[in-house]
Amino acid sequence: MARNSTKFRAVILAGGSGERFWPLSTPENPKQFLDVFGGKSLIRQSVARLKRLVAPEDVFIVTSAALAAKTRRELPELPRGNIVGEPMRRDTGAAVALSAGLCGDGVMGVFSSDQLVRDVKGFQKAVKAAVALAEREEKIVTLGIKPTGPSTAFGYVDPKKGRFVEKPDEKTARGYLRKGYLWNAGMFIGRVSTFRSAFAKFAPGLAPLCGAPKVSRLKAVYEPLPRISFDYAVMEALSREGGVGVVPGDFGWDDVGGYGAFDRYYPHDASGNVSDGKCAIVDAHGLICVSKGPRVAVMGVDDLVVVATKDAVLVAHKSRAGELKKLVSMVQ
């Protein structure tokens, strides 16, 4: 039985190390601040798509302490205190536990700050269905995304049994698709009390965060916390006990996981090149060329990602653009 009066609050997780879009994204300007997809920053889009579901005063952002000020500047419509900086990185386990502490009671939803949704109405409909389900049943509900292919970049969820499985290899992923598994996109909705119980049972080390520690005490609380994702810490175990609900979603979700996204969201020229900013391209095909300042000239090359800021330049074969981590560690 739905209790429509239950308060719904949303928490947007905004960590991010800024590697997959380096040098557009950096530790000081991670992916959620990129404004190259959809005109506004991804975090602004993430807040905007919750508009008819949650009032601004019920939207919380969990980010790093280092990014709290920048995040407040980006989202001036949110109360300053709703943007909380974690004193150190402790993965999503800690961030979701802190979210429960921030929300207090009612139903809470945890969302990402750096993903795209093409069909916002479809997204909102799915969230409403998840909230209704979470009100009816003491479950943590995940929005299961209809896969567009056998991705090995995401965990999957079996919508019939509510069972979580880890990121598969490609063969396994193909099997999951045949079985109708959905992508686990890291969007979780449930009663705050349900989250609290789940932490107490499966990740008691993180449970103190659910008690809404004062900001001044956060550092001391965080210091000893384990680095563990919410999926591993809670959802996988909970799903084995039947505590997970799944609301399927097919609303054009995209995790914007790397430069390939430019090929999906930008128009191509006659040679299959995509460009943004001051790019001159001669005798080249299949480029992704992005400049945030410098003039960029490319000639006689194919299938490259070329990205320039005033501080740094990336030149990589498209097939390698997913492996930026190693490269970024070398130049920073």
Next chain:
Amino acid sequence: MARNSTKFRAVILAGGSGERFWPLSTPENPKQFLDVFGGKSLIRQSVARLKRLVAPEDVFIVTSAALAAKTRRELPELPRGNIVGEPMRRDTGAAVALSAGLCGDGVMGVFSSDQLVRDVKGFQKAVKAAVALAEREEKIVTLGIKPTGPSTAFGYVDPKKGRFVEKPDEKTARGYLRKGYLWNAGMFIGRVSTFRSAFAKFAPGLAPLCGAPKVSRLKAVYEPLPRISFDYAVMEALSREGGVGVVPGDFGWDDVGGYGAFDRYYPHDASGNVSDGKCAIVDAHGLICVSKGPRVAVMGVDDLVVVATKDAVLVAHKSRAGELKKLVSMVQ
């Protein structure tokens, strides 16, 4: 008979449009100011290698008016008045005629500002031989460079007959090599009076410049001048009349004609990459990677020229690095 008492003056032509090393070189910072080969700027090296041949007060620079101040800053040891800015570009014909005007009498040598010489002693020996020949005979003497291959980038000179031939196609170039032709490197030595007579006879339109017009009048004098190279205007015709002497030179001359020079003067890593500046290279081969500021990261690509300044970035296949003109015109 050598007249050792004859005054020898040197003129270094320092025009340059800054295209072949774009974006390292630009119209405001053309090739002669590049300091990536040999540690000092090419123009400074060009002055330095004349050291035992000419006193600083007898070294003149003919550059553009726009570059005169920059050139004076680069070469503070030269008298300010020895650095003359042409009011407009009129090719080397005008520049050499102006040189004759600047030198007044004695023997003059015309040199380039943006070439490299590995064997400076060998160069000086050749210049001395050319000066001696110019004193003995009323000829314009060219330093004929021993070719390292059938280049199509240079004109050639037949050292036996003193005949100039234009830039050949490759097949013709191979023939020239078999015949013992040398490269015309644009270094000319002769009595000032010989230059004057040659201009009067073959390029009378340029002859007024030999009369040392005042700087204040240069613009009016230059305006109607034809755009023609000294080779075309004078040397080719003069060589047909037997007025050209040739002193062969084999002193490691290099016109540093483009990015390929990095492969000649920089050490290669185990993957055949050459780099200068903040370059991180992963799984790449045969790169020329140069940064004048930004951090540059390159991954999974071969045989590229990647060059970054704070203002501009070049990414080109090595085989295309000689065709920058088109590209540069698009981005400037």
